Amino acid sequence: MIDFEALYGISYGLYIVSSGNQNRGNGFISNTVFQVTAEPPRFAICCNKDNYTSEFIKSTGLFAVSILEINTPQEIFTRFGYKSGREMDKFNGINIRYTENGVPVVLDHALSFIECRVENTIDMDTHWLFTARLLHSEMIDGSLQPITYQYYREVKKGLSPKNAPTYIDISKLKQTTMKEDKAEYKCCVCGYIYDEAENDTKFENLPVDWACPLCGAGKEDFLKL
Numbered sequence: 001m002i003d004f005e006a007l008y009g010i011s012y013g014l015y016i017v018s019s020g021n022q023n024r025g026n027g028f029i030s031n032t033v034f035q036v037t038a039e040p041p042r043f044a045i046c047c048n049k050d051n052y053t054s055e056f057i058k059s060t061g062l063f064a065v066s067i068l069e070i071n072t073p074q075e076i077f078t079r080f081g082y083k084s085g086r087e088m089d090k091f092n093g094i095n096i097r098y099t100e101n102g103v104p105v106v107l108d109h110a111l112s113f114i115e116c117r118v119e120n121t122i123d124m125d126t127h128w129l130f131t132a133r134l135l136h137s138e139m140i141d142g143s144l145q146p147i148t149y150q151y152y153r154e155v156k157k158g159l160s161p162k163n164a165p166t167y168i169d170i171s172k173l174k175q176t177t178m179k180e181d182k183a184e185y186k187c188c189v190c191g192y193i194y195d196e197a198e199n200d201t202k203f204e205n206l207p208v209d210w211a212c213p214l215c216g217a218g219k220e221d222f223l224k225l
């Protein structure tokens with residue numbers, strides 16, 4: 001049997017994986033970045049096949065990873081995690097640096113970054129698993145603390161979007177006991193939970209133009225749990 005709750009015990013960081021060139025590039029929020037070998041230093045990332053950034057990684061064979069700090073504002077997660085680069089230029093207004101190889105790196109709220117060249121691309125059905133050699137790594141602000149996925153979930157109330165490798169369908173989680181008549185509502189776009197027990201306003205009494213604080217979806221995109 002699989003208890004999806006058990007998977008929440010696995011800790012992850014949160015990163016922006018970026019790729020492309022000076023003319024066009026894209027990036028997305030990833031929690032699946034990990035070092036594979038020390039000598040030579042190799043990393044692996046997992047990227048949804050539909051993800052716009054994976055097209056750039058496949059065509060250039062290069063990507064960068066910005067390691068995000070704990071106070072990264074929600075706007076960054078909304079822009080890079082819940083929007084598609086096919087519909088907007090995610091780098092617009094963002095502080096970007098290009099490496100010697102022309103790979104765009106997001107500097108905003110990054111404490112450091114790495115740049116890698118893809119060695120192997122492994123087909124994982126819904127995702128590409130890229131294993132890659134480290135080309136360059138650099139500190140941006142060593143005084144910053146890295147954000148973890150657990151912090152994002154517990155403090156910022158965010159969840160993995162549907163195209164993330166670690167997405168969990170929360171309807172599969174064991175239902176926790178409900179507090180009195182307080183209900184929880186889930187955003188079907190990003191997974192954000194509006195918990196009436198933690199808010200003064202019942203969901204149905206929120207104004208019609210109320211929007212999901214994570215992804216901007218409207219009330220109609222919420223499902224009562």
Ligand code: FE
Pocket residue numbers: 187188189190191192212213214215216217
């Ligand atoms: Fe949302």
